[in-house]
Amino acid sequence: MFDETTLNERIDVIARFGVGLNPCEPVKFRRPNGREVVVSEIGLRHPTVQGKRTIHVFDVTDGAADYRIEFDSEHLTWQLTRMGDRL
Amino acid sequence: MNLRESINDAEPMVMHIDLNSCFATVEQQARVRLRGRPLAVVNRLAGDAMVITASYEAKTHGVKTGMRISDAKRLCRGLVVTETDPPKYRYVYHKLLDIMNSYSASVSMKSIDEGVIDFKQAPGHLLSGRTLEQVGLEVKARLKAEVGGAMRCNVGIATNRFLAKTAAGLHKPDGLDVITADNLRKVYAGMKLTDLTGIAERNRERLESVGIMNPLQFLDTPAEVLHKMVFMSVNGDLWHQRLRGWEVDDVETQTKRIGRQFVLDGFTMSFDEILQRLHNLCESVGERLRAQGMSARGVYVGTRTFGMTGDKRRNYWHAQFVSQVPFFSNDTIYTLAKRLFMSAPPDIRDINVHVYLLSDGEDNQLSLFADEYVRSKAITGAVDEINYRYGERTIHAANTLPTNRIIKTKIPFGSTRYL
Numbered sequence: 001m002f003d004e005t006t007l008n009e010r011i012d013v014i015a016r017f018g019v020g021l022n023p024c025e026p027v028k029f030r031r032p033n034g035r036e037v038v039v040s041e042i043g044l045r046h047p048t049v050q051g052k053r054t055i056h057v058f059d060v061t062d063g064a065a066d067y068r069i070e071f072d073s074e075h076l077t078w079q080l081t082r083m084g085d086r087l
Numbered sequence: 088m089n090l091r092e093s094i095n096d097a098e099p100m101v102m103h104i105d106l107n108s109c110f111a112t113v114e115q116q117a118r119v120r121l122r123g124r125p126l127a128v129v130n131r132l133a134g135d136a137m138v139i140t141a142s143y144e145a146k147t148h149g150v151k152t153g154m155r156i157s158d159a160k161r162l163c164r165g166l167v168v169t170e171t172d173p174p175k176y177r178y179v180y181h182k183l184l185d186i187m188n189s190y191s192a193s194v195s196m197k198s199i200d201e202g203v204i205d206f207k208q209a210p211g212h213l214l215s216g217r218t219l220e221q222v223g224l225e226v227k228a229r230l231k232a233e234v235g236g237a238m239r240c241n242v243g244i245a246t247n248r249f250l251a252k253t254a255a256g257l258h259k260p261d262g263l264d265v266i267t268a269d270n271l272r273k274v275y276a277g278m279k280l281t282d283l284t285g286i287a288e289r290n291r292e293r294l295e296s297v298g299i300m301n302p303l304q305f306l307d308t309p310a311e312v313l314h315k316m317v318f319m320s321v322n323g324d325l326w327h328q329r330l331r332g333w334e335v336d337d338v339e340t341q342t343k344r345i346g347r348q349f350v351l352d353g354f355t356m357s358f359d360e361i362l363q364r365l366h367n368l369c370e371s372v373g374e375r376l377r378a379q380g381m382s383a384r385g386v387y388v389g390t391r392t393f394g395m396t397g398d399k400r401r402n403y404w405h406a407q408f409v410s411q412v413p414f415f416s417n418d419t420i421y422t423l424a425k426r427l428f429m430s431a432p433p434d435i436r437d438i439n440v441h442v443y444l445l446s447d448g449e450d451n452q453l454s455l456f457a458d459e460y461v462r463s464k465a466i467t468g469a470v471d472e473i474n475y476r477y478g479e480r481t482i483h484a485a486n487t488l489p490t491n492r493i494i495k496t497k498i499p500f501g502s503t504r505y506l
Binding site: 021041043044046047048049050051052053057059061065066084085 | 113116117118119120174175177178179232233234235474475476477478481
């Protein structure tokens, strides 16, 4: 097993919306504790559905740790749901 | 069957694409810190689970699919273990399918991580001036661009599906190989019988019993011997053609059974707790059945058990029931399955439930109990509608509540029906 923390934090996010294969790219986000995380790479973006709601899941890293942030396309909210330090 | 003795020397037009260590590669793509690490993906983190997929870093230490985590960790210190995340794999599956569909109308996915493009059906302009090898390289590049840079796939090109899959397995990971009439014998010369897709231990024994010890001898064996002495059926003819590059596997398969299996999360639970899990599985089977627009007439339940002597030798038990009238509701499936399950032996290790004798969901011949049928259909339809709108298992049987966190939807192997 490996060290990973499950979270449920509402976060402020700056994202870039554009054209191309990845039309939405989170650039950085701020956690409730005030800490800012600058995204250096998006590993994968994939959609999940909860009933008819679509949640876009972004697995991202800032180079030091990996994070999972989720965008609820119905409520237009962002959540930080998982975090794992570099091994 | 019209058997051709020659090796098919037509231009290879079938491409097999296989994602390398699919689930592990997708996890490494998503979670940057896992890249380059030995990784095992399991269905459940609790207990001594079985490895579903191992990354190539883990494979170099001898970790294999089907191995227990405790054994894998003994082979590979520092092995990282993570749980399957089906939505991710479904997403990658659909991306791969989109890429493949852009080349030909004839695309068939064999499972969640592999599929076939038949370029005989492709529009001419797609290939204008390009070889299939160049197209294969383009598929690899598109997978990296459209999913992620850590994604890799094997590409195999040949005249039929069997040889294309064989070609895709020649150089893992990230290989691209072509099998033609010119190099066919050379490829077979470097393989064992069990390297051939479809030849496992029993078929190997059959072949060796008549002196066929390797793929080259298999290739050189007359069809009559394969038919009458080895496979005792038309399978011998099919192998004769398949090995020579003639297409015999381009067949549509029909859904004959819909089911779920679950390895119990503890081996000391009460019978009531086991029934809760059976009920959950029956609900899942019912939803899948109705999602396919089907009804069933047969229910099958089976278990593997530890022997009464406690020696861990696995015993198998199963029972089945065929109804006169078709059924589709979760309640009916569970009622029938539970009745069968009451005679199951103790020391149950896993539960397997499926429905069969499937037919179109519309029942044109209503029985004397038509009112009951219509009522059941209306209630089931309403529950399905709510679950579709608000998420699966929003409404479920009360006694399955404790199982919600235990039994999760997993990726079905060998089928892409539910993806």
